[in-house]
Amino acid sequence: MEIPYTVNARPDTGLYNAKVGIWLFLASEVMLFGGLFSSYVFLRIGADFPWPFHELKVKPGFINTLVLIASSVSVVAAWAAVKARRYGWFQFNMIFTLCCALGFMGIKGYEYFHKFQHYSFEFTDGSVINGHPIHADEKNHGDRIVFGEVKSIVIDLRNSNLEFLEQRREKKGELPYAMPASGDLKFKSPSGKEVVLSKGWLKAQKRKWLDVAGELSRTVTAYEIEKAANKGNDEALAAINAKLDEANKVAIEKAKVEDLTQSLKLDVVGEPLLFLVKESNVAKYGQAELSFKDSTVLQGKLETDAIEFNADLIDLRKNKDAEKALVWKYYPDLKDDFLRHRDEKSDEFKKKYPKRAGTADADPDNLRESLRFEFEVALPEEHAHKLLHDHSMAVSLPRSEKRFYSNFTPALSPYYAIYFLMTGLHGLHVIGGAIVLGWFLITGKKMYRENPEHLANRVEVGGLFWHFVDLVWIFLFPLYYLM
Amino acid sequence: MDSSHDNPTGHDSHDHPIDFAKAIRTYLMVGGALVFGTIITVFVAYKVDLGDIHLNIALGLLIATVKVSLVALIFMHLNHERGLIYKTLLFTMIFFAAMMFLFCLAYLDPIKDSFFKP
Numbered sequence: 390m391e392i393p394y395t396v397n398a399r400p401d402t403g404l405y406n407a408k409v410g411i412w413l414f415l416a417s418e419v420m421l422f423g424g425l426f427s428s429y430v431f432l433r434i435g436a437d438f439p440w441p442f443h444e445l446k447v448k449p450g451f452i453n454t455l456v457l458i459a460s461s462v463s464v465v466a467a468w469a470a471v472k473a474r475r476y477g478w479f480q481f482n483m484i485f486t487l488c489c490a491l492g493f494m495g496i497k498g499y500e501y502f503h504k505f506q507h508y509s510f511e512f513t514d515g516s517v518i519n520g521h522p523i524h525a526d527e528k529n530h531g532d533r534i535v536f537g538e539v540k541s542i543v544i545d546l547r548n549s550n551l552e553f554l555e556q557r558r559e560k561k562g563e564l565p566y567a568m569p570a571s572g573d574l575k576f577k578s579p580s581g582k583e584v585v586l587s588k589g590w591l592k593a594q595k596r597k598w599l600d601v602a603g604e605l606s607r608t609v610t611a612y613e614i615e616k617a618a619n620k621g622n623d624e625a626l627a628a629i630n631a632k633l634d635e636a637n638k639v640a641i642e643k644a645k646v647e648d649l650t651q652s653l654k655l656d657v658v659g660e661p662l663l664f665l666v667k668e669s670n671v672a673k674y675g676q677a678e679l680s681f682k683d684s685t686v687l688q689g690k691l692e693t694d695a696i697e698f699n700a701d702l703i704d705l706r707k708n709k710d711a712e713k714a715l716v717w718k719y720y721p722d723l724k725d726d727f728l729r730h731r732d733e734k735s736d737e738f739k740k741k742y743p744k745r746a747g748t749a750d751a752d753p754d755n756l757r758e759s760l761r762f763e764f765e766v767a768l769p770e771e772h773a774h775k776l777l778h779d780h781s782m783a784v785s786l787p788r789s790e791k792r793f794y795s796n797f798t799p800a801l802s803p804y805y806a807i808y809f810l811m812t813g814l815h816g817l818h819v820i821g822g823a824i825v826l827g828w829f830l831i832t833g834k835k836m837y838r839e840n841p842e843h844l845a846n847r848v849e850v851g852g853l854f855w856h857f858v859d860l861v862w863i864f865l866f867p868l869y870y871l872m
Numbered sequence: 873m874d875s876s877h878d879n880p881t882g883h884d885s886h887d888h889p890i891d892f893a894k895a896i897r898t899y900l901m902v903g904g905a906l907v908f909g910t911i912i913t914v915f916v917a918y919k920v921d922l923g924d925i926h927l928n929i930a931l932g933l934l935i936a937t938v939k940v941s942l943v944a945l946i947f948m949h950l951n952h953e954r955g956l957i958y959k960t961l962l963f964t965m966i967f968f969a970a971m972m973f974l975f976c977l978a979y980l981d982p983i984k985d986s987f988f989k990p
Contacts (some may be wrong), residue, residue, distance in 0.1 A: 412957050425969045427975045447914065454910050462903035466896055469904040473892035599939040647881045744923040754925060856947045861941045866910070867932045871917035 396843045406837040411850045415857050422861050425811050429868060432803045439706040441804050442872055443757065449496050450870035454862060456496070460489030461859040464826065465851040471845040476837055483830040486855070489644050490823035497816050504797035504805075507814075508532075510698060510786055513705030516716040520700035520776075523783055525665055532663035532696040532794075535566075536679045538690035540661050542576065544591070544653045546598050548684040551588050557630065558665050566665060574662075576655035578648040584655060598649040605640040611623070641822040646751065661689065695785040701777045703727060703762040711760060723762075730767045734759035808869055812845045815865060818858045903948045909939040 393399075394406040402409055406733060433440055437609040467482035510519045519616035522532035537560070544551075554574065559567040574586040612633050619625040646648060664679075666688060672680045674694070679687045703720065705711040710732065717724045738755040739746040749755045775782050788794075799806040829847055913935045922928050950961075972976040 402956050404956060409956065412960050416960055419964050419968060420971065424971060427972055431975055431978065443917075451910065451914060457906060458906045458910070459901055461906075461943060461947055462899050465899050469890055469892055469895040469899070472890040473895075475892060478892075742921050743924075744921070752925075853948055856943050859947075860940050860943050863906075863936050863943070864933075867913050867917065867936050871914060872929045872932055 405846055407850045411853050425431050429807050445870045447870050449500050450866050453493050453496050456489045456493045457859045457862050460486045460858055464855045468848045468852050471848055487827055490819055507797045512715040512790050513792050514712040514715045517704040518700045519702040523697040529697055530665050534694045535692040536687055537663040537692045538661045539687050541688040543686040545684035546651050546681045550683050551591055553681050553685055556664050556666050559662050560663050575658040577658055580648050599650055603644055608636045636693050694788045697783045698786050699777050701764050701785045706756050706760045726763045731759045815861055822855045822858055885932050906939050909935055
């Protein structure tokens with residue numbers, strides 16, 4: 390089937406069809422991004438916490454803006470090249486545009502990667518420290534919950550997936566936490582059988598459990614039908630009830646012998662086990678029990694739930710009294726430096742912005758400058774580097790003093806939620822646009838020979854989408870990076 | 873609003889040859905203006921004190937709007953487009969304004985006040 394009006398304009402609209410189509414699509418895109426921009430505005434206006442403005446590194450965002458501007462120029466130049474019948478220039482500009490798309494996504498990926506590696510710990514009094522937990526290895530547990538002396542595990546046959554086994558470690562001599570232990574894990578089941586815990590065993594056990602339950606269900610249904618047929622015949626009903634009891638007994642006995650119970654407690658054979666558990670896998674824990682989200686329960690002893698943390702910043706904007714902040718329990722040596730920094734920055738601000746001096750105590754700019762203590766800026770380089778990278782300078786933060794702990798992902802705050810949503814959605818548009826433009830580049834030669842105007846129209850339509858992507862970024866950049 | 877056939881970029885006039893060099897010059901100049909606008913935006917955000925942070929935000933968004941207008945008018949050819957496109961965009965603006973108005977209604981939400989008051 391031939392698609393009409395791909396080259397020449399339709400008489401009633403004066404436009405070729407694809408152009409009408411792309412503009413209607415762009416109109417819907419305006420509504421999509423418009424809704425998200427307005428969400429951003431309302432989140433920001435209604436924020437009851439210090440809005441994290443001027444916190445993203447400007448340089449990557451600035452470079453990405455230049456990259457997108459360059460790509461916008463090149464994509465419209467590619468269209469002009471086809472119109473002027475200069476295919477070489479078309480190819481050059483399209484390749485340049487695709488390189489820009491690749492560069493943009495590379496820089497965005499770099500930004501995202503660093504965000505995912507960066508963590509924030511908020512104390513119960515509102516003090517915040519940023520940095521990263523020590524990576525869990527042979528010597529450190531990092532931000533894992535250490536649960537040892539595990540002598541029993543309760544498996545939930547319906548929900549367990551045994552993924553918790555990957556978090557098992559061994560405690561050996563001087564090294565407190567060896568790497569994940571290999572080899573079979575042997576347990577003793579309630580029926581006295583020795584069980585080697587594996588996903589295969591769990592699958593077989595689930596199947597057996599379903600078979601027994603299914604068989605019992607079928608038997609009961611058959612007897613219920615029989616009972617209905619013998620309604621009024623007391624003798625027959627008594628006999629059927631006896632058969633039902635017998636079937637139940639058989640099923641219960643079989644379940645007991647085969648360890649077919651939803652909550653199956655297995656005792657560890659040999660040395661007690663040790664687990665370094667990710668908090669994200671845990672439903673709840675106490676001193677003697679830890680429940681995973683898949684309903685598996687460890688019975689043992691909580692050794693520590695503190696987070697070993699290297700910091701790069703202390704932020705006390707949420708504290709009522711910065712001098713009494715909880716964070717000074719862990720960084721007593723930095724308190725004087727912080728207070729000096731606070732007073733200096735506040736004085737600087739008042740001198741620099743005399744019009745705002747009267748309201749400086751509530752001015753978000755002043756609070757950010759004076760109460761956000763970035764080690765890299767405020768401390769000697771070597772000291773700041775050690776605080777962030779030297780494990781001996783790490784602090785141990787108990788979870789009992791934690792209000793919130795997360796890396797820089799959408800979970801951290803509404804700002805990061807909408808930041809990742811909008812930049813992620815924009816990134817998907819860049820990828821989509823690049824695929825379409827790349828397709829025009831690959832297949833363009835044939836079309837150029839047959840009908841260059843058709844190719845020009847295609848490139849124009851692809852270019853219109855690309856410009857829209859650039860246009861969205863022109864608003865995203867100042868909103869997220871500068872304001 | 874209809875396309876002008878003597879347009880230097882030759883848009884929408886496939887029967888007329890395009891002045892390639894002139895078009896490229898125009899696009900490069902617009903690109904340069906966009907880069908300049910970006911630098912000014914960063915400068916305004918960090919170096920200019922207008923006495924109120926909201927004024928800085930407003931100025932930043934104004935510059936962004938000028939940049940967006942350049943992209944829309946020159947790169948997206950909205951300076952010489954057919955009437956149907958303008959009509960489509962007009963409706964988009966109306967719907968967009970209506971959507972923003974709906975968000976503004978959040979300020980009239982009586983539940984919020986009773987929630988915060990004892």
